[in-house]
Amino acid sequence: MRAILLAAGIGSRLRPLTLETPKPLIQVKGEPIIERQIKALNDVGITDILIVTGYLNKKFEYLKEKYGVKILNNDKYDKYNNIYTMYLVRDYLKNSYVIEGDMYINKNFLKNDIVNSSYFSARKYNYKNEWILRVNDNNKVVDIEVGSEDGEYIMCGVSYWNEKDAEFIANKIEVCIENDNFNDLFWDDMVKDNINSMNINIEKINSDDIYEIDSLSDLKALEERLSIK
Numbered sequence: 001m002r003a004i005l006l007a008a009g010i011g012s013r014l015r016p017l018t019l020e021t022p023k024p025l026i027q028v029k030g031e032p033i034i035e036r037q038i039k040a041l042n043d044v045g046i047t048d049i050l051i052v053t054g055y056l057n058k059k060f061e062y063l064k065e066k067y068g069v070k071i072l073n074n075d076k077y078d079k080y081n082n083i084y085t086m087y088l089v090r091d092y093l094k095n096s097y098v099i100e101g102d103m104y105i106n107k108n109f110l111k112n113d114i115v116n117s118s119y120f121s122a123r124k125y126n127y128k129n130e131w132i133l134r135v136n137d138n139n140k141v142v143d144i145e146v147g148s149e150d151g152e153y154i155m156c157g158v159s160y161w162n163e164k165d166a167e168f169i170a171n172k173i174e175v176c177i178e179n180d181n182f183n184d185l186f187w188d189d190m191v192k193d194n195i196n197s198m199n200i201n202i203e204k205i206n207s208d209d210i211y212e213i214d215s216l217s218d219l220k221a222l223e224e225r226l227s228i229k
Contacts, residue, residue: 001046001096001112002050002096003041003048003050003098003099004050004051004052004096004097005037005050005052005099005101006082006098007053007060007101008054008074008085009022009101010023011023014026014213014214017216017219020056022056022101023101023102023213024101028213028222029223033102034063036104036105037103038067038069040105040108040110042067044112045112046097047068049067050069050070050071050089051072051101052071052074052088053074054073054077054078055077055078057071057073074088080182080183081185081186081187082186083185083189084177084182086098087173090173091170093161093166093169093170094163096161096166097110097158098158098159099157100158100212102157102212102213103157103158103210103211103212104212104213105158105209106209106211106226107206109209111203114160116162116200116201117165117166117198117199118159118160119141119156119159119200119201120159120205121133121154121204121205122153122154122205122206122207122210123151123207124151124154125151125207127154129146129148130146130148131144131145131188131192132145132147132153133152133153133202135153135202140199141195141200142195144191144195153204157212158210160203164198165198169198172194173187176190
């Protein structure tokens, strides 16, 4: 079992903090977001970790010595959405977690015995245009919609992919890239558009287990919330 951490983005909504610091290295309570992710993975025995960088990629180099992670640079981070990042690491997707670099793991919900491909998902409120997971009574994801319905289970930036589904996704990504038909796509579109061809579960977590830090207001709200506890 291994993990891919997506850390290539510019983080423009976190400026001026991200003018000199990439978003995954922004600190929360004195700790970079991505270091907290690495520690959460290490705590459940996952040490085979690949970080895909892009913007200010040299800033991540210290992590190789500190945690023994691998780093791959996406030099087209400013041209394409994250589907190109996943194209670069498509052969690494089998039996792997995928974690977006701006997700603050407040409580460690990761597992080292997961078998089925899964989205870790929480009910979230006061959001707009998020990816909503529709599930059946067996917690299988049967549809994915982009919407703004309060209290629904949404994608929270953490997923796990077994060998079968990873191969399927990798093939779909390859076709998109080879046909030069991917400029407006995210890698999750490959899942969304082919949901019936895979077997994906939802792993339900609490709403305060994870937080996305996409803007200065997100960061401020999280710091205020953590200071209250």
